Amino acid sequence: MKVYSTRMANLNGTATREIFKLLSRPEIISFAGGLPATEALPVAAVGDIAAELLSRPDAYSLLQYGTTEGYVPLLNRIPELVGEFGIKCENGGTLVISGGQQGIDLVCKVFLNAGDTVLVEDPTYLAALQIFNSYEAKAVGVRAGEDGLDISDLENKIVEFKPKLIYLVPTFSNPTGKTYSESNRKEIAALTAKYGVYVVEDDPYARLRFSGDKINALYSYAKADNIIYITSFSKILSPGLRVGAAVGSAEIIRKMAICKQGTDLHTSLLAQAITAEYLKRGLLVPAVQKSLPLYKSRKDAMMSAIDKYMPSEYEHTKPDGGLFIWGEFKGCKLDTAKLLGKAVERNVAYIQGSVFYADGGGSNTIRLNYSNASELNIEKGIKSLGEFFKEIIYKEKKNG
Ligand SMILES: Cc1ncc(COP(=O)(O)O)c(C=O)c1O
Structure with missing residues (x-):
């Protein structure tokens, strides 16, 4: 059976x-x-913040249910954070997610049907491949060099496979540690806008730069509303808190929020409040x-x-x-x-x-x-x- x-x-x-x-x-x-x-x-800082938050008169509210979109004091801090990588949030939507992993999953839930194709850099983040598999989508690898994706291979594969999504980790990729150049980002943004293909930019590592010059997010070069940016506090604060953020067009973010309702209702309020307070105290940088x-x-x-x-x-x-x-x-x-x-x-x-x-x-x-x-x-x-x-x-x- x-x-x-x-x-x-x-x-x-x-x-x-x-x-x-x-x-x-x-x-x-x-x-x-x-x-x-x-x-x-930051064990001591998180301990101190948690104790302070839970001693406030409205502490009970952090142990209650919250809204799916996210805890407002945290949501309000996202534009400034992602703004450091050239991202403007004014015309789009923002969603708090339970780690970048959930962000990838929600985008897939919004876009993928069984049999759809997702283009990825070869090699790419293993647990994203697992998500594509779980939606019965087929991942197809695009060649990459030192500076980023091979643009002609990308174009050929867009034409051949008509992908629903392209999933990329353009900065300090997992698994390669490589970063796409600015010109490569511009070419990807232009090409995907031309063909109307949606792109997931997964960016948990950009702040962990110890040499070289900062580079703006692929999202910042977008020529259309076709890029969804996902970031996470896992590698810069704590993976155990399970807090991240997604930025994209208001319509896509709304659809991701609807899917999130069915996944976990909302990200832990206590974890979001700790993250928001950590940012408010200026501790992250x-x-x-x-x-x-x-x-x-x-x-x-x-x-x-x-x-x-x-x-x-x-x-x-x-x-x-x-x-x-x-x-x-x-x-x-x-x-x-x-x-x-x-x-x-x-x-x-x-x-x-x-x-x-x-x-x-x-x-x-x-x-x-x-x-x-x-x-x-x-x-x-x-x-x-x-x-x-x-x-x-x-x-x-x-x-x-
Ligand atoms: C490229 C990439 N995306 C997403 C994740 C998931 O991280 P989290 O869900 O903890 O934000 C990881 C974790 O290693 C990763 O390397």
């Missing part, structure tokens, strides 16, 4: 979520996750500024450990921000998915790159996260990983 919905047929737990279960052994050094640095989580040297030194530690220990075949990105380094074992026929178990036996974990591809490929790639390990562990972990892959590549070459 077939009990489950057809959408479950292609759904498995994402590799990253499954790997978390494997990594509970304390001796394992994990570069697999995408967690912000523990040291960057200095806290992020303070965390950036930590992220940079961990990134630098990983880059120099890679230079020292990884095989010369490993070619990798050199991010200016975000949480990830992405690399490929050039010219090697490795299956990093199959090898992961063996690496974990040596107490080090990565994520196999193949899971980030829409339609296959990337079996010789891996994603490494540098934000959540100490410099000492980065050195130790990359040394093990380097020795491991050198042995594998040596064997491969010996066996022809």
Whole structure:
């Protein structure tokens, strides 16, 4: 008897979520996750704010139901925040979401029917691919280079697949850490407006820039109402609070709010109020500024450990921000998915790159996260990983 919905047929737990279960052994050094640095989580400030909020005479209201669109003091702060990346909210709508993940899901709920196509950068954020799968949509990968999407491949695929949506992480992408140039953003904005295709710009990492110049959001170059901007407080305040924001045309945001009613009624009011007060007290910018040297030194530690220990075949990105380094074992026929178990036996974990591809490929790639390990562990972990892959590549070459 077939009990489950057809959408479950292609759904498995994402590799990253499954790997978390494997990594509970304390001796394992994990570069697999995408967690912000523990040291960057503002425990004392959040504790202080929560205590103050709950001692106010109207504290009960934070433990009540709230409106789906969001807690007004938080909603009112979103335009200024996203304005720093060139986004103007005046003519559109804003919605508080329970993390960026929910924002992607709501856009998909609004736009996708079974059988629709979503274009994505290849490789792209794994858990977004899982959402497209859950709506029985087909993700198709678009090639990308150092500066962003390959515009002619994008145009060809728009014409060929007539996608309902294009999903992009233009700044410090997960998994590659790469950032689209300003001219690439302008070209994407112009092309998608020309063909009338909707774009989801997923932007959780823009504030985590430790080098290079700030770049405005793709949304800021929009030539039509076809871009939906999603951001999150997960990587700059706390992923546990589950607070983010979506910005877009009033019509699309309204439809997302209607879908959100059926998903969770509203984002936790207490979490929204804590976020709003954190912003009101002016804590966000200095806290992020303070965390950036930590992220940079961990990134630098990983880059120099890679230079020292990884095989010369490993070619990798050199991010200016975000949480990830992405690399490929050039010219090697490795299956990093199959090898992961063996690496974990040596107490080090990565994520196999193949899971980030829409339609296959990337079996010789891996994603490494540098934000959540100490410099000492980065050195130790990359040394093990380097020795491991050198042995594998040596064997491969010996066996022809
Ligand atoms: C590109 C991207 N989008 C969305 C998310 C989801 O984050 P959250 O729902 O915590 O905002 C992540 C988390 O790693 C991510 O890397």
